[in-house]
Amino acid sequence: MSSSIIFSMPALSVFFVLSFLYLKLRHKKEQLTLHYHPQSALINKVLNTTQLKQLTFSPSLLLFNGNLQCIINPFKGNYLKRFMPFRYSRELFVLKDGGTIGLDWLEGIPFEKQGKSIVAIVPGLSSDSNEVYVVNLVLEAQRNGFKPVVINYRGASNVGLTTGKLYCAGSTDDVREPLRYIYEKYCQNESGRDRPLYLVGNSMGANLTANFLGKEGGKSFIRAAVCVQPPLKMWECGKNLEHRNMGFYNYVLGNNLKRKINLFAPKIHQHYKDNHGIDVHQVLSQCRHLIDIDTHMTAKSFGYGNIENYYDKASCIHRIPHIKTPLFIMMARDDPIIGENAIDHETCKENPYILLGVTDQGGHIGYFESMFHTRQWHTQPVFEFLKSFQ
Secondary structure, three states, X not given: OHHHHHHHHHXXXXXXXXXXXXXXXXXXXXXXXXXXXXXXXXXXXXXXHOOOOOOEEOOOOOOOOHHHXXXXXXXHHHHHHHXXXXXXXXXEEEOOOOOEEEEXXXXXXXXXXXXXXXXXXXXXXXXXXXXXXXXXXXXXXXXXXXXXXXXXXXXXXXXXXXXXXXXXXXXOHHHHHHHXXXXXXXXXXXXXXXXXXXXXXXXXXXXXXXXXXXXXXXXXOOOOEEEEOOOOOHHHHHHHHHHOHHHHHHHHHHHHXXXXXXXXXXXXXXXXXXXXXXXXXXXXXXXXXXXXXXXXXXXXXXXXXXXXXXXXXXXXXXXXXXXXXXXXXXXXXXXXXXXXXXXXXXXXXXXXXXXXXXXXXXXXXXXXXXXXXOOOOOHHHHHHHHHOOO
16 A cells, blocks of 8 residues: 555656646736727727736636636635725615615715715626625725725615515616716716716626616716626527536526525515516525526516516627727636627627727636735726726
8 A cells, every 4th residue: 555655656746747837838928809999099099098908917827717717706705705904884875666775985985076086886696895806896996096886786785675676687777876876976066077987897787887888878977987797698698607517607606696585585575476476485496597597587577578588688788889988898708607609899899989808818707816815817907997087
């Protein structure tokens, strides 16, 4: 026994050395591949006055693909939640339909309409203001002289659900109403010199951001915005979740959403049964994946009828042509949740207000350059773009 162990030690050493050399050889710094309308004076000015063309992403040797970048995210998030580098000041905002959301401000709730430019951050599907990528955006905003505020969802971040309604990828009013409130209360001046308001959406929050900007068109009060890995074509994301990685992310995202809905099942059960004919308890007991919940609950309760119609109508790709706010869309080809087929280069390039930046690696809101640190690289290009409109 001992001789076989001794014999295997050199072999293991060779294996680890070769593995390290392989990872080192394939490890590379990569720049954003930028796609935009070639005659866009706006985007050309941005690229000529920023470092976006020079910024490079160097993924950790130990996080060398999209799955690893994605899977490590919650572990880093759990660590960060135990050692939060700051505390938010919370402001409660009541939506027109009676729903309540939390607005989490860094460095206190504003008391005047002057000062640092405000940047509003919208999280992903089942996330809130304490997620690792949200915290990193907040810290990067602070470093770059912005005042950040996180717009949480109904029932998120320890805010109770005050109506029988939840939210979905088409709930644009849940972003528009708090943004309008922030703008009118903390930005709009009688002198006409308004305090700038910026917007950063992440994942599903990026879908809501793009849908909101598209609906606003030329009336938008947002100075500039960024969408980090939006599901531009939700139907393609659905196919990706269902057929790739053995449906792992379809299951994980479904479980996360189920846990969240279960918290409020007693409150929403009667409302869903009376208004939508949906037995929430039964649906949750039968659904195992995100697509199951979207099929049997989300699509029906929000008036889309079926999942195909929901994924089509709620997809922000249809609003991209109507956006007239400077917008940076950031995507990763190895994103295991969104999928490469959801990236629409041509539609983005046709709009002179849009800059699309794509990396080969990064995972889904990963972009970790170190296995042992919580910082994320993508926050740099996000604020490099926004700063150009200061």
